[in-house]
Amino acid sequence: EAQVTQNPRYLITVTGKKLTVTCSQNMNHEYMSWYRQDPGLGLRQIYYSMNVEVTDKGDVPEGYKVSRKEKRNFPLILESPSPNQTSLYFCASSPLGPQGVDTQYFGPGTRLTVL
C-alpha cells in the first residue's frame, strides 16, 4: 500500500530533551515536507526537500532540523524542544511533475507535547 508513515504518533517529552520524529514514504517521491498544525494558525511548513541531500527552510524553521540522506526518509529533529513546539506535525511527500511539486500525500500526524 502506498503510504507515508510517521513515528511516533504521540509523544510527550520535557523541555530540552532531544527527539526525532521519523517519516518514511514508499512511493519513490522526490519531494518531502514537514508541517505543523496549530489551532487558528492552519498548516505551516517547517522544512522541505526537493530530493536527496537537498533541503530548504519553510515558513517556521526555527528550532528544527531535518536531513535527507535517503529518498524514502525525512526525519524531523528537535534538538532542544520547548513548550512552544507543542503541536500536531505532518509529513508529506509528492512526486515532482513538469511544474514542480504535485499532489502531496500526508502521513497520519504526530501529536507532540513538550512540558
Added chain:
Amino acid sequence: GDSVTQMEGPVTLSEEAFLTINCTYTATGYPSLFWYVQYPGEGLQLLLKATKADDKGSNKGFEATYRKETTSFHLEKGSVQVSDSAVYFCALTDNYGQNFVFGPGTRLSVLP
C-alpha cells in the same frame, strides 16, 4: 506572494443540504489547485484537484472548477452527509513549483 483565502466557518448544515465552500486565490503564475479534507484525528487527504483553467475536479460527489477569470476554486456538493463532517483546505502550488500554499481551512459540521 501567492495566497489562498477561504471562508473559515464553522459551517453547519443539515444532512442532504447543498454545500458551497468558497476559495479564492492570488497567484503570479498558473498554479494547480487542490481541495484537501481532514477528518477528525487524521491527516490530510486529497479530495480533488485541477491543473488548468476551466478544469473541473470531482470526487465523492464533490466538485470544484478552476476559474481563472475570477481566481476561484469553490467546492460544492449537492447533498452532504454526516460523514462529510471534516475540515476542508483549499491549496495551490506556488509559482516556483516548490511548495503548496494552504488556506486556513473550513470546518464543516453536518447534523442528522
